[in-house]
Amino acid sequence: MFFETNETIILASASPRRKELLARLGVPFTVNASNADERPIENGEKPETYARALSSIKASAIYEDYPGTLVIGADTVVALDGKVFPKPKSAAQAVEFLQELSGQTHSVITGVTLLRDGAFTSFSSSTEVTFRKLDYALIQAYAATGDPLDKAGGYGIQTAGGLLVSEITGDYDNVVGLPISELADALRSRGLIWLKGDER
Structure with missing residues (x-):
C-alpha cells in the first residue's frame, strides 16, 4: 500500500476481519486482543455512544501495558429502534x-478509538442494513452453523449471513467490523500515517 508510519501500532482486537481490513493500509502493526469486560448498555445511552465507549475500554486495557504506542480499539454493535443486539450467547x-x-x-455501528500518549480520539461509523423477510427454516439453518456466535447482531455480512441481506446503505467495511476509510482519514489528519513520498 502507499502509506507509511513511524508509529508502533497495536490493534486491540482478536477479530480476523479487523486484522484483514487494517492490513489494507500496508503499515506494520501487531495484534494484542483486549480481554476487557464489555459493560452492558446504560439506560438512555445511544448506540453510537455505547460503541465508542466499548472501543475505548478495549484500547485502554492494552495501552496500560504498552505506553508510547498507538493503540486502535474497535467495537461493533447492531441496533434497531434503540435496542442493541450484542453477540448472541447461543444459537x-x-x-x-x-x-x-x-x-x-437496522444500524450497524462501529466505534473506533485511537489511544496515543494517553490521549483519546474516538469516532463512530454507522451503516444501514436491511434484511429480507426471512423464513424460520433459513434462520434456524444459519444459526446452526455457529457463524452468528462471534458477531454482533448474530450475523456476518461477509459470510453466509450475507444471504439474509437485501440492501445496504453506507460503508460495507464498517459492517464487517472496521470503517477502514474513515480510520485512514483519522490517522492521516493526525499525522500518524502519511502517503509515501509526502514530505515530513
Missing part, C-alpha cells in the same frame, strides 16, 4: 435476534 438467542431483524432496516 437459540441468534435465532431470536434474526427473527427480530427479519424484514427490518
Whole structure:
C-alpha cells in the first residue's frame, strides 16, 4: 500500500476481519486482543455512544501495558429502534435476534478509538442494513452453523449471513467490523500515517 508510519501500532482486537481490513493500509502493526469486560448498555445511552465507549475500554486495557504506542480499539454493535443486539450467547438467542431483524432496516455501528500518549480520539461509523423477510427454516439453518456466535447482531455480512441481506446503505467495511476509510482519514489528519513520498 502507499502509506507509511513511524508509529508502533497495536490493534486491540482478536477479530480476523479487523486484522484483514487494517492490513489494507500496508503499515506494520501487531495484534494484542483486549480481554476487557464489555459493560452492558446504560439506560438512555445511544448506540453510537455505547460503541465508542466499548472501543475505548478495549484500547485502554492494552495501552496500560504498552505506553508510547498507538493503540486502535474497535467495537461493533447492531441496533434497531434503540435496542442493541450484542453477540448472541447461543444459537437459540441468534435465532431470536434474526427473527427480530427479519424484514427490518437496522444500524450497524462501529466505534473506533485511537489511544496515543494517553490521549483519546474516538469516532463512530454507522451503516444501514436491511434484511429480507426471512423464513424460520433459513434462520434456524444459519444459526446452526455457529457463524452468528462471534458477531454482533448474530450475523456476518461477509459470510453466509450475507444471504439474509437485501440492501445496504453506507460503508460495507464498517459492517464487517472496521470503517477502514474513515480510520485512514483519522490517522492521516493526525499525522500518524502519511502517503509515501509526502514530505515530513
